[in-house]
Amino acid sequence: MVKLEIDGQKIEVEEGTTILEASKKAHIKIPTLCYEENLSIFGGCRLCVVEIEGEDNLKPSCATMVQEGMVVQTHSPTVREVRKNLFELIIASHDIDCNLNCLTCSRSQNCDLREIAADIGVTEIRVPPLDKGYDVDESSFSIVREPNKCITCGRCIRKCEEIQGVGIFTTANRGPSTIVTTFEDKGIGNVECTNCGQCILACPTGALHEVYHYENVWDALHDKDKHVVVQTAPATRVAIAEPFGAEPGTVATGQMVAALRRLGFDKVFDTNFTADLTIMEEGTELIERINNEGTLPLFTSCSPGWIKFIEHQYPEYLDHVSSCKSPQQMFGAVAKSYYAEQHNIDKDDLVVVSIMPCTAKKFEAVRDEMKEDVDYSLTTRELSRMIKQAGIDIMNLEDEDYDQLLGVSSGAADIFGSSGGVMEAALRTAYEIITGTELDNIDFNNVRGLEGLKEGSVVINDMEIKVAVANGLGNARILLEKMKNGEEYHFIEFMACPGGCIGGGGQPLPASNEILEKRMEAIYDIDKNKKLRKSHENPMIKKIYEEYLGEPGGHKSHELLHTHYKERGI
Amino acid sequence: MNSDKFLDRAHDIQDTYGYIPEGEIDKMAKEFDVPRAKVYGSIRFYSMFYTEPTGKYIIRVCDSLSCHINDSKSIVDSIKNYLGIDDGETTENKKFTLEVVECLGHCGEGPVMMVNDEMYTHVSKNMALDIIKDCT
Numbered sequence: 001m002v003k004l005e006i007d008g009q010k011i012e013v014e015e016g017t018t019i020l021e022a023s024k025k026a027h028i029k030i031p032t033l034c035y036e037e038n039l040s041i042f043g044g045c046r047l048c049v050v051e052i053e054g055e056d057n058l059k060p061s062c063a064t065m066v067q068e069g070m071v072v073q074t075h076s077p078t079v080r081e082v083r084k085n086l087f088e089l090i091i092a093s094h095d096i097d098c099n100l101n102c103l104t105c106s107r108s109q110n111c112d113l114r115e116i117a118a119d120i121g122v123t124e125i126r127v128p129p130l131d132k133g134y135d136v137d138e139s140s141f142s143i144v145r146e147p148n149k150c151i152t153c154g155r156c157i158r159k160c161e162e163i164q165g166v167g168i169f170t171t172a173n174r175g176p177s178t179i180v181t182t183f184e185d186k187g188i189g190n191v192e193c194t195n196c197g198q199c200i201l202a203c204p205t206g207a208l209h210e211v212y213h214y215e216n217v218w219d220a221l222h223d224k225d226k227h228v229v230v231q232t233a234p235a236t237r238v239a240i241a242e243p244f245g246a247e248p249g250t251v252a253t254g255q256m257v258a259a260l261r262r263l264g265f266d267k268v269f270d271t272n273f274t275a276d277l278t279i280m281e282e283g284t285e286l287i288e289r290i291n292n293e294g295t296l297p298l299f300t301s302c303s304p305g306w307i308k309f310i311e312h313q314y315p316e317y318l319d320h321v322s323s324c325k326s327p328q329q330m331f332g333a334v335a336k337s338y339y340a341e342q343h344n345i346d347k348d349d350l351v352v353v354s355i356m357p358c359t360a361k362k363f364e365a366v367r368d369e370m371k372e373d374v375d376y377s378l379t380t381r382e383l384s385r386m387i388k389q390a391g392i393d394i395m396n397l398e399d400e401d402y403d404q405l406l407g408v409s410s411g412a413a414d415i416f417g418s419s420g421g422v423m424e425a426a427l428r429t430a431y432e433i434i435t436g437t438e439l440d441n442i443d444f445n446n447v448r449g450l451e452g453l454k455e456g457s458v459v460i461n462d463m464e465i466k467v468a469v470a471n472g473l474g475n476a477r478i479l480l481e482k483m484k485n486g487e488e489y490h491f492i493e494f495m496a497c498p499g500g501c502i503g504g505g506g507q508p509l510p511a512s513n514e515i516l517e518k519r520m521e522a523i524y525d526i527d528k529n530k531k532l533r534k535s536h537e538n539p540m541i542k543k544i545y546e547e548y549l550g551e552p553g554g555h556k557s558h559e560l561l562h563t564h565y566k567e568r569g570i
Numbered sequence: 571m572n573s574d575k576f577l578d579r580a581h582d583i584q585d586t587y588g589y590i591p592e593g594e595i596d597k598m599a600k601e602f603d604v605p606r607a608k609v610y611g612s613i614r615f616y617s618m619f620y621t622e623p624t625g626k627y628i629i630r631v632c633d634s635l636s637c638h639i640n641d642s643k644s645i646v647d648s649i650k651n652y653l654g655i656d657d658g659e660t661t662e663n664k665k666f667t668l669e670v671v672e673c674l675g676h677c678g679e680g681p682v683m684m685v686n687d688e689m690y691t692h693v694s695k696n697m698a699l700d701i702i703k704d705c706t
């Protein structure tokens with residue numbers, strides 16, 4: 001342990017702690033811009049500088065380790081002066097003028113720069129803003145980049161490379177002409193970007209955001225000739241309350257349903273329903289592959305960021321990927337066939353909207369293989385915008401229930417929103433279908449939690465099934481490399497985002513580890529409190545197979561619920 | 571990434587092609603096991619590397635402090651005018667590329683310019699244009 005003094009507070013911290021972390025423990029907030037937990041230290045913005053007794057120069061607290069007997073001042077007059085000057089320069093490069101109006105920025109509600117400005121107490125801006133005049137990168141179906149707002153903190157670069165193992169962004173040039181760009185300046189949509197949106201969560205400014213579709217949804221809602229239905233992904237219900245000031249981890253399922261009805265959707269359904277359906281189809285596929293010596297391990301296919309990752313980076317493994325469409329796409333397919341036929345709705349008049357914690361879903365929805373299924377895919381953030389635009393006081397609404405049939409789901413579907421959840425849901429069902437006996441304990445604790453890589457095994461009918469779970473694409477890469485080196489599994493769940501969909505690139509900001517943990521707990525609470533906790537016991541799932549689909553893995557299912565992938569190269 | 575090895579590779583490629591083509595960056599990314607954006611960014615960090623084909627003659631005019639004081643700007647402007655290209659651009663016939671650069675190491679003899687490996691000091695506007703006209 002190391003003893004030191006920060007702003008007159010004597011504290012003791014472990015060796016190897018940075019001054020920034022130690023200050024946090026002493027309840028002192030130092031402004032940071034290029035620092036982000038989970039990422040390597042860059043030490044570039046210098047906003048976090050502090051004064052250390054006996055040292056001539058100010059030191060960046062994010063990159064300086066504590067030492068025995070250190071005396072640190074985090075907000076001395078010199079520090080405050082320097083910080084203010086630095087911030088003015090950063091702000092100038094962010095081009096705050098009428099072109100980049102804060103009012104119209106994607107981050108108007110939660111901009112790091114504005115928070116820092118308030119913390120530092122900026123009262124004037126002496127440096128004239130730089131008009132960098134770069135073009136907006138609109139090459140992607142999912143992500144937009146506005147380089148004029150970029151302050152070159154490098155967080156997106158590190159997030160994409162270190163956490164996602166992809167590496168889309170880089171800096172080019174040096175000094176004041178440094179820019180953040182992509183390979184050969186091609187634009188995000190023309191390189192191997194997975195659309196996961198993790199870079200959006202890392203960006204302290206509005207330089208990165210999703211491609212917005214909510215205006216199209218407003219148009220559809222106001223069009224009298226259209227029948228507009230909506231589906232909500234599992235992870236949205238534990239995050240939608242956050243932009244309205246509620247504590248992270250607040251479960252707002254019923255209030256979200258009520259708000260969606262008020263927005264004017266004709267039917268409010270649940271992606272959970274097709275999550276249960278996914279388990280039936282994917283579980284059947286797993287059993288078939290095991291019984292018929294098919295390609296193993298089977299890889300899950302729910303996460304479109306993961307799918308694009310493997311298509312670019314590991315195409316040699318594509319035949320491991322389940323042919324099941326993701327729950328979002330299955331929902332679209334079922335709505336436009338079964339639901340439309342049952343209710344005599346012309347397919348052309350039916351608009352399917354999805355609310356997703358995900359930016360990659362936007363790309364998935366326009367994939368050639370299945371672009372008919374879902375018309376508009378919105379992020380949780382976009383839904384919160386619509387609710388605000390409509391003046392709906394969501395947190396004070398009475399809970400309402402999803403509409404019947406496509407709105408009924410089990411707890412197994414809820415946990416799809418968390419890393420390990422798809423695996424657990426599949427095991428609950430596969431075990432009972434194969435053995436014909438009921439599971440004593442349906443909680444598979446070793447695949448739960450925020451850890452990036454998890455492994456476990458289950459014995460089903462004397463056969464040991466080895467499973468693994470990876471979240472965050474960097475971890476997906478590690479697991480695939482392990483397989484290359486001979487490690488064997490039967491079934492692997494992959495999710496592109498750290499923590500799974502609860503930490504999705506379309507979720508509300510901020511998204512710290514602590515917030516992710518709370519969302520995850522909330523998801524497992526929903527499951528625990530549900531009576532129905534296994535996908536194969538969902539009565540509406542039984543009904544749709546009886547009435548319409550026939551058998552899991554059968555002909556009709558294959559036509560509607562399954563898809564294929566393609567090698568994309570780098 | 572071993573940076574000596576990296577720079578050696580980049581120089582070799584540039585010596586072969588006159589610039590560093592996309593496909594070569596892909597190969598370097600595999601060789602050094604890093605994302606191709608990173609290779610691209612590292613190359614763009616150094617002003618001596620090109621990611622696009624350059625002209626037969628690369629004209630570099632220094633605009634560091636001491637040359638700037640000796641009116642290097644007017645030289646840059648007259649070259650721009652004469653060739654009809656901007657800083658960093660190449661003429662359509664692929665003959666000339668113009669680059670305004672930092673210090674060429676002859677601060678006492680400014681303004682200075684280089685054409686490929688040839689250094690010229692105490693350059694005037696007319697001299698600059700004559701040098702260019704002499705390039706065949």
Ligand code: SF4
Pocket residue numbers: 143159160164166167168169188192193194195196197198199200
């Ligand atoms: S969306 Fe994901 S893969 Fe694409 S640039 Fe952002 S972090 Fe990287």
Ligand code: SF4
Pocket residue numbers: 149150151152153154155156157180202203204205207208
């Ligand atoms: S785009 Fe955002 S995260 Fe990336 S360098 Fe610029 S400001 Fe930082």
Ligand code: FES
Pocket residue numbers: 031032033034035042043044045046047048049060061062063
């Ligand atoms: S936050 Fe420490 S240098 Fe940027």
